[in-house]
Amino acid sequence: MKETFAHVPGGRRATGGGSAPPAPAALAAKVRTLAPSMTRSMQRVAEAVAGDPAGCAALTVTGLAELTGTSEATVVRTARLLGYPGYRDLRLALAGLAAQQQSGRAPAITTDIAVDDPIADVVAKLAYDEQQTLADTAAGLDTVQLGAAVAALAAARRTDVYGIGASNLVAQDLTQKMLRIGLIAHAPGDPHLAVTNAVQLRAGDVAVAITHSGSTGDVIEPLRVAFERGATTIAVTGRPDSSVTQYADHVLTTSTARESELRPAAMSSRTSQLLVVDCLFVGVAQRIYESAAPALAASYEALAHRHGALRADRGR
Amino acid sequence: MKETFAHVPGGRRATGGGSAPPAPAALAAKVRTLAPSMTRSMQRVAEAVAGDPAGCAALTVTGLAELTGTSEATVVRTARLLGYPGYRDLRLALAGLAAQQQSGRAPAITTDIAVDDPIADVVAKLAYDEQQTLADTAAGLDTVQLGAAVAALAAARRTDVYGIGASNLVAQDLTQKMLRIGLIAHAPGDPHLAVTNAVQLRAGDVAVAITHSGSTGDVIEPLRVAFERGATTIAVTGRPDSSVTQYADHVLTTSTARESELRPAAMSSRTSQLLVVDCLFVGVAQRIYESAAPALAASYEALAHRHGALRADRGR
DNA sequence: ACCGAAACGAAAATATCTTTCATGAGTGAC
DNA sequence: GTCACTCATGAAAGATATTTTCGTTTCGGT
Numbered sequence: 001m002k003e004t005f006a007h008v009p010g011g012r013r014a015t016g017g018g019s020a021p022p023a024p025a026a027l028a029a030k031v032r033t034l035a036p037s038m039t040r041s042m043q044r045v046a047e048a049v050a051g052d053p054a055g056c057a058a059l060t061v062t063g064l065a066e067l068t069g070t071s072e073a074t075v076v077r078t079a080r081l082l083g084y085p086g087y088r089d090l091r092l093a094l095a096g097l098a099a100q101q102q103s104g105r106a107p108a109i110t111t112d113i114a115v116d117d118p119i120a121d122v123v124a125k126l127a128y129d130e131q132q133t134l135a136d137t138a139a140g141l142d143t144v145q146l147g148a149a150v151a152a153l154a155a156a157r158r159t160d161v162y163g164i165g166a167s168n169l170v171a172q173d174l175t176q177k178m179l180r181i182g183l184i185a186h187a188p189g190d191p192h193l194a195v196t197n198a199v200q201l202r203a204g205d206v207a208v209a210i211t212h213s214g215s216t217g218d219v220i221e222p223l224r225v226a227f228e229r230g231a232t233t234i235a236v237t238g239r240p241d242s243s244v245t246q247y248a249d250h251v252l253t254t255s256t257a258r259e260s261e262l263r264p265a266a267m268s269s270r271t272s273q274l275l276v277v278d279c280l281f282v283g284v285a286q287r288i289y290e291s292a293a294p295a296l297a298a299s300y301e302a303l304a305h306r307h308g309a310l311r312a313d314r315g316r
Numbered sequence: 317m318k319e320t321f322a323h324v325p326g327g328r329r330a331t332g333g334g335s336a337p338p339a340p341a342a343l344a345a346k347v348r349t350l351a352p353s354m355t356r357s358m359q360r361v362a363e364a365v366a367g368d369p370a371g372c373a374a375l376t377v378t379g380l381a382e383l384t385g386t387s388e389a390t391v392v393r394t395a396r397l398l399g400y401p402g403y404r405d406l407r408l409a410l411a412g413l414a415a416q417q418q419s420g421r422a423p424a425i426t427t428d429i430a431v432d433d434p435i436a437d438v439v440a441k442l443a444y445d446e447q448q449t450l451a452d453t454a455a456g457l458d459t460v461q462l463g464a465a466v467a468a469l470a471a472a473r474r475t476d477v478y479g480i481g482a483s484n485l486v487a488q489d490l491t492q493k494m495l496r497i498g499l500i501a502h503a504p505g506d507p508h509l510a511v512t513n514a515v516q517l518r519a520g521d522v523a524v525a526i527t528h529s530g531s532t533g534d535v536i537e538p539l540r541v542a543f544e545r546g547a548t549t550i551a552v553t554g555r556p557d558s559s560v561t562q563y564a565d566h567v568l569t570t571s572t573a574r575e576s577e578l579r580p581a582a583m584s585s586r587t588s589q590l591l592v593v594d595c596l597f598v599g600v601a602q603r604i605y606e607s608a609a610p611a612l613a614a615s616y617e618a619l620a621h622r623h624g625a626l627r628a629d630r631g632r
Numbered sequence: 633a634c635c636g637a638a639a640c641g642a643a644a645a646t647a648t649c650t651t652t653c654a655t656g657a658g659t660g661a662c
Numbered sequence: 663g664t665c666a667c668t669c670a671t672g673a674a675a676g677a678t679a680t681t682t683t684c685g686t687t688t689c690g691g692t
Binding site for chain 2: 678679680681682683
Binding site: 060061062072073075076086087088 | 647648649650651652
């Protein structure tokens with residue numbers, strides 16, 4: 001029913017997916033991210049764990065297995081999937097999370113946005129949700145992968161960024177910023193154009209695919225082409241186990257917040273993607289600071305003319 | 317099996333007797349209080365535990381016994397003395413304590429991003445800054461103006477959204493979302509096109525200008541045209557006193573975060589603008605819920621085909 | 633130096649966690 | 663529809679970790 005994960009065509013293996021260090025507070029986010037790729041029983045366990053960290057921390061494997069109506073083996077498997085060596089470590093993390101929640105005393109606004117919410121509530125809830133998304137993303141981001149991606153981007157001859165729909169805006173954002181520090185980047189919006197572009201890439205170039213679902217064919221296809229042409233490939237996705245990672249040398253995971261009818265997934269995935277993209281940008285800017293600084297200054301300079309240019313016309 | 321302490325008549329019991337439940341974070345204090353009544357080896361254990369909760373939480377009984385040069389039995393005895401049923405529970409508490417200390421240390425990141433910041437710091441700082449920006453924006457947003465803007469958008473025959481550069485991406489974001497709920501919106505990227513579009517507007521139409529500086533001529537000009545043609549005009553800007561507001565019926569203020577060389581203003585202004593735009597969108601969606609809901613569902617439906625569509629074509 | 637009491641650790645006993653393996657449910661091919 | 667196959671799942675065996683037991687050691691007092 002899921003991705004088949006046959007073999008990787010190019011022979012290169014994606015290093016992404018299973019990050020090395022366990023997550024301390026990013027657990028809730030991780031559960032949401034990984035939930036879709038879990039089996040039913042594992043989901044039950046994950047749900048219990050995310051829903052009541054404190055309570056679960058007090059339980060033994062057997063206890064949690066009984067509570068969720070599964071077996072010890074399943075509990076351990078779930079712990080593994082969440083990135084811990086075993087249940088013991090998950091339990092430790094759970095205790096930590098519980099303590100944080102206790103002291104953090106989170107939040108009044110837990111409910112979804114309703115049709116009849118006053119506008120002030122909408123603002124508060126949206127702001128809160130997006131803040132949450134940012135925190136989750138930051139906590140869940142694999143800095144090793146990020147570092148590798150930054151290194152590749154900083155050294156690239158040219159960079160392509162693929163994204164469709166809302167993700168295309170993020171792709172353009174990255175592109176615009178890279179151009180500002182003197183790097184060559186494109187964000188083709190048309191799938192055909194994207195593939196055409198991808199064919200031009202070779203070793204030393206970088207291709208970035210941005211897709212929340214990880215299964216957007218129009219974005220995977222150009223990445224695959226770039227991958228096979230030898231370019232370094234980076235995937236920014238909310239589903240670290242999805243098809244797109246097959247062709248990705250580095251995988252950067254964005255967080256998946258709960259969505260609702262009035263708050264489409266696109267909203268939080270965009271926030272998450274933008275943070276990742278910003279991190280990439282700043283990381284690259286650091287690496288090539290010597291050349292980036294003057295380039296940035298120059299672009300400011302150039303823009304200054306456009307600001308206030310029409311101000312003299314006010315009275316006309 | 318456990319609960320054997322019933323048989324202890326008096327004497328020793330008095331020291332730990334004060335607290336029935338395990339200590340949450342007052343562990344260090346407890347160690348100090350109880351230290352005098354401890355034996356030498358127990359003191360060593362207690363010291364280690366109080367000195368490095370995080371480190372000790374990672375150790376097993378045997379590990380901690382070796383570290384302190386004592387035996388497992390002593391470690392367990394110490395745990396009991398500190399008020400826990402056994403070492404396992406002490407360890408859990410330790411993990412919690414470590415997590416608290418960790419999170420408490422979070423707001424240490426007030427400084428700007430430096431060229432030599434490790435990548436993990438970059439992530440933390442960016443996320444923190446953007447969260448701050450969101451909070452500021454939400455706090456500073458005038459809900460009355462927002463409500464009026466929402467009303468205008470919801471009733472508009474058509475809507476134009478003007479923005480240049482990074483702001484154009486925000487404009488497109490709003491446009492894309494409005495289209496999804498069945499509203500007619502455009503975000504011309506070309507200034508000339510923008511003006512051309514603006515000329516077509518009339519009373520009952522809405523024009524939105526998005527500009528951080530508020531003085532971007534290329535954005536002000538089309539808004540002015542729309543304003544003069546009788547359209548309802550909305551300005552989303554970080555400078556509520558700037559030129560753009562001259563031609564705006566409603567002004568929505570975005571927040572201006574501090575910027576630095578490595579963190580251009582575009583970054584936080586974008587975050588801020590997006591929140592405003594999201595608020596507009598959700599507000600509008602609420603207002604026209606009857607027609608928006610089916611439209612949203614339909615666009616989901618239509619997109620489903622594009623996901624994984626190319627998966628079968630892999631080998632082609 | 634001797635006695636007694638408490639501290640202490642080695643190792644047995646127990647609880648807990650992890651792995652293995654057989655089974656059955658679900659899926660795709662024919 | 664049936665068949666072959668994969669994969670999720672839990673029972674139970676196996677491995678670790680924790681707790682208890684118990685004998686030895688240490689230390690203070692006389």
